[in-house]
Amino acid sequence: MDNKVAVIVEHENSRVSPATLEAAAFAQELALITGSIISCVIVGGDALEISHQLAHELGITCEAVVVPGLSHYDGEAYRWALVTCFGELCPDWVCVAGTTQGLDLATGLAVRINAGCLANVEKMGEKDHRPVFSRSLFNGKVYGDFIIEPPAVLITQPGSFRYSQKSHDQKGHVQTIHLLDPPGNTRLISESRINDGDSGLSQASVIISAGRGIKSRENLALLKQAAGMFSRSSVAGSRPLCDDGWLPYNLQVGQTGAEVSPELYVACGISGAQQHLAGMRGSKFVVSINTDPNAPIFNESDIGIVDDFETFLNDFIEAAQDRS
Amino acid sequence: MIKILVCVKSSAPADAPLVINDSGAWIERGFSHTEAVPGRYDELALEQALRLKDQISGVMVDAISCGPTREIRVLRRALGMGCDNAIHILTGEEGFVPAITTAYRLSSAIRSRSYDLILTGLMSEDMNQGIVGQMTAEFLGMPCLTSCVSISVDAERRLVMVERDIEGARRQKLEMNMPALATVQACVTPPRYPSLSKILRAVSMEIETIEADPVTVHDRGEILTRLTYPTRRRSVRFLEGPSRQKASELVSILRSRAILG
Structure with missing residues (x-):
């Protein structure tokens, strides 16, 4: 019997998230290595509509788990629905995009279906006909190769796998399960946009970015001063800085923030965790300042x-002002 | 009375050097036990719990850690910050431990202790996965919310209210029934320093030790086979010399690229 790979689909307003399409591309590679058949699983009130759309686009089987009234993501309800669906499907490999939702959903699911779990998978290789998964560890300072026995839940790092729309002659089809009365121990009360408004990051041709290494909030003034040496520039920061309230979230570069591609990106005291690199890799020219010569940011x-x-930025500002 | 438990784990100081050991499958401990500090997110989880203790009367905060003997230092720090009790699940091993093993050990130790709220950091500083908390909640059959930036409790209605940030610069407000688990991404106040009086008190306090039973390990055949240093995506050129010299060289480079006027 064939092995099975299942992709759990993240969707909102009847649209599939781009990160899920990347996870599907990863799943297709995995299916080739392991000789598996692949299917997508869609949970929600509008699961059927999305399933038809995706089956057509990817040419594969989609399992629509229709739960009337489930209009937004709810980890507990999703896990409950997926476990019911997996009772029939019995996947050997479950692939999920490592977004906030994916990480919230998938690891508890692994425990519930008695599977192993590997998060933030960035690369896949093959050894002795088995897949080998790679991911960064220790804030990007080293990479680890992992093997894992199926059944396993594999969570892909957004931005690490490429999805390209291919023409195919398979029709794909949709199977439907209807479920009622999901559990309700967690409830969404409200959702709002934070820091609405354009920070101008996407238009900046020079970005001076700060990480935890800048040590104090007051030092942001120095970064602003350095940014002032350039036209169309902006100050930005890594997620921990925004979490600490030093910068607003609309100035956050990285996986959950902005993806930028300026002419010049200056990384000050940024170690180079994967989540940050995902947001700045497209920069044309990167200058990094760090006290640790082994900081992974230097690889980028x-x-x-x-x-x-x-010390360096003060000297830089002085040198840039000197036109002699 | 609300009983809160915070799961913590030691990590190396952020700038500690990191070298792959001879086996090629783990690192040399480039820092001594005395340098071990709680992970950044674990400290935020501790601060969050202690804030609740400051705000509401009748809140008890305990800390738990699962790992080798160096975890004792981190637990003492948690006591120094103001935790009431500390529990150490003592494991023998150095090296890679699958997340599910840690989650299983934590849940086994926690199950009979009737905590109302369990907090963990968003992710550890070494494995960077962000999955142990959710797995622990699942083993315990508790609801769980991740990436929380603020947490409050309603003791009477036995509710935990959280806010969390999701993709697309959006913030969600959610609530869940106690007992529950939340993973902490941020806290309104920075982690407090241990106070001298609490440090002195912590020294004499007993840390409950539980030996991790190797027989009960929940293994799913997850093996770390090899560690490598990251490959360079760009060929970095390090500027040499004193800071001033490097600064003028950078100015020249940027001017030659017409980035700087």
Whole structure:
């Protein structure tokens, strides 16, 4: 009997998230290595509509788990629905995009279906006809190769796998399960946009970005001063900085923030965790300043400066003002 | 009375050097036990719990850690910050431990202790997965919400109210029934420093030790086979010399690329 790969689909307003399409591309690669057949699983009130759309686009089987009234993501309800669906499907490999929702959903699911779990998978290779999964560890300082026995839940790092729309001659079809009365121990009360308004990050041709290494909030003034040396520039930061309230979230570069591709990206005191790199890899020219010569940010940089950022930026500002 | 438990784990200081060991499958501990600090997100989880203790009367906060002997230092720090009790699940091993094993060990130790709220950090500083909390909740059969940036409790209605950020710069407000587990991404206040009086008190406090039973390990055949250093995506050129020299060189480079006027 064939092995089975299932992709859990993240969707909103009847649209499939781009990260899920990347997870589907990963799943297709995995299906080739393991000789598996692949299907997508869609949970929600509007699961049927999305299933038809996806079956047509990918040419594969889609399982629509229709739960009337389930209009938004709810981890507990989704896990409950998926376990019911998996009772029939029995997948060997479950692939999920590692978004906030994916990480919220999938790891508890692994426990519930007695499966192993590997998060933030960035690459896949093959050894002795078995898949080998790679991901970064220790905030990007090393990479680890993992093997895992099926059944396993594999969570892909957004931005790591490419989905390209291919023409295919398979028709794909949709199977439907109807479920009623999901559990209700968690409830969404409201959802709002934070820091609405354009921060101008996407238009900036120079971005001076700060990480935890800048040590104090007051040091942001120095970054602003350095940004002032360039036209169309902006200050930005990594997620921990925004979490601490030093910068508003609309200035966050990374997986849950903005994806930028300026002419120049200057990383000050940023170690280079995968989640941050995902947002700045498209930059044309990268200069990094860090006291740790082994900081992974240097692997993504054109120019590396191993120094205290405060001393260096002061010297830089002075040198840039000197037109002699 | 609300009983809160915070799961913590030690990590190396952020700038500690990291070297792959001779086996090629784990790292040399580039830091001594005395340098071990709680992970950044674990500290935020501790602060969040202690804030609730400051705000509401009748809140008890305990800390738990699962790992080798160096975890004791992190538990003492948690006591120094103001936790009431500390529990250490003592494991023998250094090296890679699958998340599900840790979650299983935590849940086995927690199950009979009737906590109302369990907090963990968003992710550890070494494995960076962000999955142990959710797995622990699942083993315990508790509802779980992840990536929380604020947490409050309604003791009377036995509810936990959280806010969390999701993709697309959106913030959600959610609530769940106690007992529950939440993973902490941020806290309104920065983690407090241990106070001298609490440190002195912590030294004399007993840390409950539970030996992790190797027989009960929940293994799903997850093996870390090899570690490698990341490959360079760009060929970085390190500028040499004193800071001023590097600064003028960078200015020249940026001017030659017409980025700087």
